Amino acid sequence: xxxxxxxxxxxxxxxxxxxxxxxxxxxxxxxxxxxxxxxxxxxxxxxxxxxxxxxxxxxxxxxxxxxxxxxxxxxxxxxxxxxxxxxxxxxxxxxxxxxxxxxxxxxxxxxxxxxxxx
Amino acid sequence: xxxxxxxxxxxxxxxxxxxxxxxxxxxxxxxxxxxxxxxxxxxxxxxxxxxxxxxxxxxxxxxxxxxxxxxxxxxxxxxxxxxxxxxxxxxxxxxxxxxxxxxxxxxxxxxxxx
Numbered sequence: 001x002x003x004x005x006x007x008x009x010x011x012x013x014x015x016x017x018x019x020x021x022x023x024x025x026x027x028x029x030x031x032x033x034x035x036x037x038x039x040x041x042x043x044x045x046x047x048x049x050x051x052x053x054x055x056x057x058x059x060x061x062x063x064x065x066x067x068x069x070x071x072x073x074x075x076x077x078x079x080x081x082x083x084x085x086x087x088x089x090x091x092x093x094x095x096x097x098x099x100x101x102x103x104x105x106x107x108x109x110x111x112x113x114x115x116x117x118x
Numbered sequence: 119x120x121x122x123x124x125x126x127x128x129x130x131x132x133x134x135x136x137x138x139x140x141x142x143x144x145x146x147x148x149x150x151x152x153x154x155x156x157x158x159x160x161x162x163x164x165x166x167x168x169x170x171x172x173x174x175x176x177x178x179x180x181x182x183x184x185x186x187x188x189x190x191x192x193x194x195x196x197x198x199x200x201x202x203x204x205x206x207x208x209x210x211x212x213x214x215x216x217x218x219x220x221x222x223x224x225x226x227x228x229x230x231x232x
Contacts, residue, residue, distance in 0.1 A: 003161065031217040042122070042207055042222030043162075048214055055215030091162070095217070105218060106152070109162040 002026070004110035006092050012116045013082055021077040021113045025094030032075050033107060034067060035091040043091055049075060082117045089114050120144060122210050124223035131198050131230055138194045139226040141208030145189030150211055152220060153182055153193055157204040165193075165206075198230040 005024040013019050025032050030051050035043035045059040049069045057067070064082075069075040079086055093107040123142045131137050143151060150169045156162040166175045171186040179196045195202055205225040211218035 033217070033219065035220070035222075040224070042124075042209075042224045043220070045219040045221070048217050048219055050216050055217065056219060059219070106164045106167060107218070107220065108164070109154075111159065111161045 004092055004094055004108050006090075006110035006113050008113060009111065010114045010116075012118065014118050015082060015084060017082050019079050019082055019115065021079075021090050021115070023075045023077070023092030023094075023110060025073060025075070025092070026108055027073075029094035029096055029108070030072065031095045031105075031107075032069060033093045033095075034075070034077050035093065037089045037091060037112075039088075043089075046077070046090075079115075082115075084117050087115055087117045120210060120212070120221045122208060122221050122223040124206075124208060124226050126226060127224065128227040129229070131228070133199060133230055133232050135198050135230075136194065136196045137198055137228065138192050139206065139228075141191045141193070141223055143189050143191075143208070143210045145187060148186040148189075149213070151184060151191050152209040152211065153191070154207045154209065155204045156207060156225070162207065193226075195228070198228075200230045200232060203228055203230045 007022045032049040034046040037043040047067050048056040052072045064080045067077045089112040091112045093109045095105045095107045125140050153165040154162040166182045168184040173184040175182050182193045184191045205227045207225045209220035209222045
């Protein structure tokens with residue numbers, strides 16, 4: 001079946017511009033996560049959605065970052081007034097979830113969007 | 119802040135060599151440990167989810183062990199092949215609102231040469 005898809009695969013923008021990154025999760029997965037991998041680092045958690053609501057946005061670095069998931073499937077990560085430090089690979093993952101959480105639930109990742117801010 | 123560390127940072131081996139690398143994590147409040155393989159331009163792919171002390175899991179030529187008391191996991195690759203070239207990431211999940219947010223190590227970048 002179809003996996004997690006992300007568009008665009010690459011995005012080059014200029015400092016100060018606005019960008020949107022899209023994630024299409026696996027059908028039926030209610031949990032959706034965004035992570036960011038900067039050069040030389042492991043992926044870092046940004047935000048987690050359970051259905052339409054952001055259950056945990058503690059990883060968003062500042063108020064220039066915002067994400068939505070209005071119908072509980074596709075999610076968009078929005079970055080305002082981009083800075084050079086925002087350059088990274090942005091990963092999206094989805095999973096099944098159960099009430100109370102299950103630590104062994106596998107997350108299925110998309111191929112990422114490589115964002116370059118000039 | 120949760121500290122998940124991986125070593126070595128990178129590794130070059132010859133085809134046919136066996137290799138292993140380490141993930142260390144907090145031994146208190148252990149829940150599970152995830153291993154992922156991430157090939158360039160592809161999606162990170164789950165290899166193993168390990169939950170019990172002494173766990174040993176295997177997938178083809180790749181296997182992993184877990185020691186929760188001392189806070190480490192080893193990943194082994196037997197008879198490395200060029201297609202094993204990838205970054206291997208371990209991740210420690212934290213429960214959040216019905217899901218798990220993963221804290222990743224920095225990864226071990228493996229290059230297998232002919």
